[in-house]
Amino acid sequence: MKKLLVAALMSAASVGAYAADVKVTFDGEVVDETCKINGADPLVDVLVTLPKVSATSFSEASRVSGAKKFDLKLTDCTAAPTVRWEPLPNVDLTTGNLKNLSAGGSNVQVQVLDIDQRVVDLNDDTGYKVTLDANNAATVSYYGQYYANTLPATAGLVNTYGFVTLTYDN
Template sequence: MKRQLKLILLLSSSVLGSLSAYAEDGKINFTGEILDAACTVDIGSGNTMTVDLGKISKSTFDKSGATSAPTAFSLTLKDCPAAVTSAAIKFDGTALGGDDNILALTEGTTEAPSATGVGIQILDDDNTIVPLATASKSYTLEADTDNKLNFSARYISNSNTVVAGSADSAISFTVNYN
């Protein structure tokens, strides 16, 4: 009898425990749409682009927040269907020191260490910072034409002291159609 009582208590506690694991504190609804056709991204061979930010003297970065001159680049969307009228770009990469406004540099090697105290910032065509993992402003698209979405990139220091070295990075992007 004691054994059956222990078994009943064990089973009821596991059932009650599993019920509490499914308690709700809120609800999130996901919405979206899968498009039949979208624009063709045309940024170069293999859909890879290189933006040369140049060789910048570390004296340019005399304080935290100092920037180099921006370098323009464009993402081209072509063959857009008439139903797609605008798009935003979401850039994804590693944030420098947890600051989503600055892309971290790629780690260098022992022979060619990377610069420190500096990262890369992406700007839209209004010179507004585009934070990582956040959609840019919306760009109007036209069917049957090459739509150039203009951006720029620049170095920005996040420290009062910048150490010279390689200053490369990589970022991926996603086109979000509106």
């Protein structure tokens, strides 16, 4: 019994001997601010149907095809959000594109572009700060397109997903 008591006291004493170099304090706030997206409260499911393209349209790696525009219509916003793509496990660490989750369509990914058709790296999206109109609304447009990460790009289904988050700055 005395051995257990001594061991417990020694164990407790060793915790106090640990010296930290940095204290990190997290401070934040959960707010009621939000926007409706495409007329609904979050979580909204947006389906973007890319056009059918021929596997031969990918004659070299990094070739793209089948761009399709889609909009996120923000309404009833209580504050102007920043729209940001989340880095998910199905984002390719090298290309920043969405990996194909279907068994077919090998070596093809889905690449996201902003309204100016610049590639959005989904591993490190800094976001887009929305400017609201007089009705507290805005439309944020993106494109999705096929991307051949390696050759050969083979025929088959392509299916993947990404998450977009709205954050509200002070």
